């Protein structure tokens with residue numbers, strides 16, 4: 001399902017407010033370009049992500065991600081693309097709290113949906129399959145190896161998260177939920 | 191000349207204060223690890239740089255740089271290293287103001303030391319040779335191609351600058367001033 005342009009503007013303003021509270025300054029052009037990812041799921045507040053890409057070259061990428069309270073970025077992985085072994089990502093929490101979930105470690109305990117602090121989006125419960133939990137508070141970070149399934153959710157206050165990574169090729173991301181459409185569909189209602 | 195450990199601690203505390211004013215949170219371990227680069231020049235306030243490296247992998251790197259008022263990072267370039275074409279850097283100003291200097295563009299005007307807003311460090315005047323000026327205010331950024339000579343100075347309020355880049359291999363940086371020693375020399379006076 002497409003997001004309405006009018007809805008996107010409201011969501012952008014809210015994301016911009018959260019960036020401002022984190023002390024992050026954007027140019028006017030960047031503010032207008034805040035990306036709103038609804039993943040085609042028609043419930044942005046529950047499963048969605050707001051992001052601003054500062055730079056994405058063929059060598060590195062840097063973004064800030066904004067998550068509203070309990071908003072979830074759905075489970076996905078970054079596959080190899082051509083000669084690239086797959087995107088490697090470092091998430092650094094700036095404000096709020098983030099719950100990050102990854103595959104269990106080979107020699108570690110098996111983690112299950114019952115053990116975690118995040119609230120799994122009910123309608124898409126079957127498409128959340130990895131539960132090794134990493135909690136990130138402001139100043140804490142975690143680096144995700146290429147090919148690792150992961151998803152994340154903000155705590156009750158929302159979160160601003162810096163993402164440092166190798167090149168982003170979002171259109172190749174593989175989501176566990178086959179209903180997901182990563183690239184934006186926009187209904188120009190204005 | 192080596193920096194004294196006691197001096198480094200004072201400089202770290204000052205850098206940490208400026209990061210805090212920019213809304214940037216560090217862990218205790220990161221605070222203790224703020225790098226103080228005096229470049230062996232024995233005048234850190236004039237030519238020096240404080241930095242915190244969040245992540246440096248074989249694919250990408252992210253740092254925050256702290257510059258005290260009018261503090262200057264001396265002219266240098268990032269050469270090819272092995273199969274790497276040389277470090278590519280994006281500087282994004284977070285707080286304060288930064289004056290960045292680069293080689294003149296092939297078809298552009300020739301820029302000279304008289305035209306610029308920065309104050310060239312007097313003692314090292316001969317080692318500043320590129321003067322194409324880029325002024326960065328909060329939210330503004332500039333990406334430097336590999337192999338480009340560059341130097342930068344904070345405005346009168348100092349600056350915090352995020353650096354997104356390909357892999358950092360600081361030990362290979364080529365400085366115009368032959369007196370510069372990039373890697374830290376520390377006098378453990380405590």
Ligand SMILES: [Zn+2]
Nearest residue numbers: 076078089150
């Ligand atoms: Zn990811």
Ligand SMILES: [Zn+2]
Nearest residue numbers: 266268279340
């Ligand atoms: Zn540089």
